[in-house]
Amino acid sequence: MREIRSAAMVVNAKSRKGQKLFKRACEAMSGLPYQVDARAVDDPKNLERVVRDVLSAKPDLLILGGGDGTISGLVDLMVGHDVILGVLPLGTANSFARSLNIPLTVDGAIDVIRNGAPRRIDLGMIDKDYYANCAAMGISPKIAETVPHNLKKVFGRVGYLGWAAYQFMRFRPFTLIVGEGASAERLRVVEVRISNGPYHGGTELVESASVDSGEIVVQAVCGHVKRRLIANWTASIFRSEARKEEVREFRAKSLRIDTEPRLPISIDGEVLARTPVTAKVAPGIIEVMAPRD
Numbered sequence: 001m002r003e004i005r006s007a008a009m010v011v012n013a014k015s016r017k018g019q020k021l022f023k024r025a026c027e028a029m030s031g032l033p034y035q036v037d038a039r040a041v042d043d044p045k046n047l048e049r050v051v052r053d054v055l056s057a058k059p060d061l062l063i064l065g066g067g068d069g070t071i072s073g074l075v076d077l078m079v080g081h082d083v084i085l086g087v088l089p090l091g092t093a094n095s096f097a098r099s100l101n102i103p104l105t106v107d108g109a110i111d112v113i114r115n116g117a118p119r120r121i122d123l124g125m126i127d128k129d130y131y132a133n134c135a136a137m138g139i140s141p142k143i144a145e146t147v148p149h150n151l152k153k154v155f156g157r158v159g160y161l162g163w164a165a166y167q168f169m170r171f172r173p174f175t176l177i178v179g180e181g182a183s184a185e186r187l188r189v190v191e192v193r194i195s196n197g198p199y200h201g202g203t204e205l206v207e208s209a210s211v212d213s214g215e216i217v218v219q220a221v222c223g224h225v226k227r228r229l230i231a232n233w234t235a236s237i238f239r240s241e242a243r244k245e246e247v248r249e250f251r252a253k254s255l256r257i258d259t260e261p262r263l264p265i266s267i268d269g270e271v272l273a274r275t276p277v278t279a280k281v282a283p284g285i286i287e288v289m290a291p292r293d
Contacts, residue, residue, distance in 0.1 A: 004034055004060040004061050006037075006060050007036045008037040008055075009036050009064075009088070010065065010074075011039070011066065013042045014042060014044050019040070021106050025110065028110040029110055029113075037059070039054070047074060048073075051074050061289070062078065062086065063085075063088055064088065068093060068132065068269050069268050070091070072131040072132040073268075076130045078286055084289055085288040086112075086289045087289070089102060094202065095134060095197065095268070096197065098202065100121075102290065116290050118288070121288055122213065122285065124216055124279070124281060126265060126267055126278075126279055130282060131267045133195070133268050134199070134200040134206070135273075136194065137191070137194075140191070141263065141264040141266040143164050168226065168230075174188075174261065174263060176257070177276075179256055190222075190228050194217075194218050194265075195217045195219060196211060203236055204236065208249060214253070214283040215253060216252065216253070216255065217250070220247065222247065253281055253283075254279070255278070257276060258277075259275040
């Protein structure tokens with residue numbers, strides 16, 4: 001393990017807990033054996049500029065504080081830099097942190113940064129866009145496109161689930177096409193998850209996916225009626241074997257994906273692409289501080 005001599009922290013202070021917990025995170029890091037250049041960013045539009053600025057100083061460790069969308073949107077900037085990622089989970093679902101077994105409290109996450117060890121992991125890719133955890137097609141992009149930001153900030157997961165129920169009433173199943181040409185498979189589905197890790201929406205949905213498997217997993221929840229999606233989510237929450245019913249998975253380093261009709265794709269909660277796309281994995285491309293066990 002290489003010695004960490006310098007670090008920076010960039011916190012999305014517009015995330016649900018960002019403003020409240022930035023000061024607490026700074027206090028928790030006071031005992032670290034190196035200085036931390038800590039910055040709270042009130043306007044998410046400035047996050048990329050601030051991260052580029054701190055990376056220009058070549059820190060050994062860059063701590064990103066925010067939700068899955070924040071981390072996924074900034075991780076591209078770290079590719080090609082000799083810098084370790086530290087995760088401060090301040091979002092609603094925190095699926096990426098869950099996939100790495102990082103505690104969801106400030107003190108617990110900082111303890112991993114203090115006492116953990118670097119772990120080399122994969123990133124998922126949608127075309128040329130790197131992402132940390134999970135992309136999705138179906139109701140998730142519909143929610144992500146329309147959910148009021150203040151709803152998540154004020155009401156957290158309860159508000160998010162309420163908005164999801166509203167959008168569910170307007171949702172329709174669709175056709176997934178995996179592959180190209182005569183060998184392409186066509187499935188009638190209610191949701192598709194393109195996963196680099198097992199968690200999506202804070203729930204373990206794609207247990208066969210791993211951040212260091214060297215493969216991307218495309219999981220399709222099959223069905224012609226949308227109640228099939230409710231059954232799958234419910235079974236997943238309660239860890240029932242029924243969660244595996246009517247589910248197809250495709251594993252590869254790269255897969256061509258299309259839909260009928262053409263649909264938006266949410267990438268760790270942010271709508272950033274539309275079908276058709278190529279989903280692939282970038283194996284072992286970054287290091288992240290993770291628990292030693």
